[in-house]
Amino acid sequence: MSDGPSLVWFRDDLRVADHPALHTAVERGEQIVCVYILDESSPGIRPLGGASKWWLHHSLAALAGELDALGLTLTLRSGAATDVVAELCAETQAGAVFWNRRYGLAEREIDSGIKSSLKAQGIEARSFQASVLFEPWTLQTGQGQPYRVFTPFWKACLGAPAPRPPLPAPTKAVTAALATGSGAHSTDTARTARPSTSANPAAVPAELPTDRLDSWGLLPTAPDWAAGLREAWVPGEAAAHAQLATFVAHGLGDYTSDRDLPAHDVTSRMSPRLRFGEISPFQLWHGLKGPSAARTVQPGGSAAFLREVGWREFAYHLLYHFPEITTENMRPAFNAFPWSEPEPATLELWQQGRTGVALVDAGMRELWKTGVMHNRVRMVAASFLVKNLLIDWRVGEAWFWDTLVDADQASNAMNWQWVAGSGVDAAPYFRVFNPALQAAKFDPESEYITTYVPEYGTPAYPEPMVDLGESRKRALDAYETIRGS
Known part of the structure; x- marks a missing residue:
């Protein structure tokens, strides 16, 4: 395998803590190139809706800031992921590409094709579990079939080995050893080139082109219908953890009794955070149970809330095993x-x-x-x-x-x-x-x-x-x- 830079491909995991792909890149010890690809052209990929695009814009801006604080930059590219990854590997002479897994059929086929192509070129390619607590292929009924009913599925989850603890975020001291440049980033200027942050500057062009975030047109302008979203939300990893802390302090205690009352503010508001990976299910699991808790969920609000996380797990279990669920009647x-x-x-x-x-x-x-x-x-x-x-x-x-x-x-x-x-x-x-x-x-x-x-x-x-x-x-x-x- 090559000893060139590590390419970390961000997708539905817009965070730096508990990010196995980024964590592995840091451990590998080579320069790190971080990229997000806006892919609306690969076969089977469904373009985001308007509200999700609004969230993505602001979450990417927040991620760029988190990476900048670590001495890293976020490169933005658009196009079919297969093509863009190949282009970036050629531009950077990458020795490894790391990403966290996706579970839709089209996404899995794209990722599998990329992994095969990279390995054929002698480039290390690895994917990691980061978005679900239990990999869909690890849980089966007694007959060796996928689960179709939630209650036995969740019982199987609770009886499985406990989810791993979250990985820590890289520290500035660790990543600074990999970087000699300023780590500056620009997501709101013209398509530009950024200074290399390489400990081995010859490995990567001194200027790595990046799209500007505004050029993607993710925000509504004519008309600007997002005033209510701006009032209700602050996307980003830091905001996700602040919201979790608020929920634990003020909502979790009444969650079991009041979660069905829409006028009561006891819901977690974690769903978009999980959707875009600003927080991981592992962080939720251990944040609500405590780092030394037994694998059996404790009674009360935590159990009720983690059951809702389990409902999300069930959705991904079904998506993996029955990908037609998105468009076709299951019955x-x-x-x-x-x-x-x-x-x-x-x-x-x-x-x-x-x-x-x-x-x-x-x-x-x-x-x-x-x-x-x-x-x-x-x-x-x-x-x-x-x-x-x-x-x-x-x-x-x-x-x-x-x-x-x-x-x-x-x-x-x-x-x-x-x-x-x-x-x-x-x-x-x-x-x-x-x-x-x-x-x-x-x-x-x-x-x-x-x-x-x-x-x-x-x-x-x-x-x-x-x-x-x-x-x-x-x-x-x-x-x-x-x-x-």
């Missing part, structure tokens, strides 16, 4: 389900939160303003679309993909199929969330509703676009047509 009988063709005006009422169904409208407006929606309300809003309006779950999934800052190919699809009844471990087809009853139970004083629907209870608020009872009956009749399949 083939649903291929014959009589979905209604959505009229643009009808769909727009749901998207804009103007259905006349208060809890649904509040959730959809929260989504548009903040880029997230309370989990209980997500289920209600999704159920209203697929069951009360009989609109295909993929239509709703596409809207969430564009508007959620935590849009995740595994969780987004799995959760929509769960609500629709078309997925594994799905909600029973006869379960149709009644938004009025859900509001009475979980938002009895209408605090959440009036936060996002201030005209609720006034003559300005419209009547429901459909009768909840009649539309529920239509849904049950439609589901009955495929019951025997």
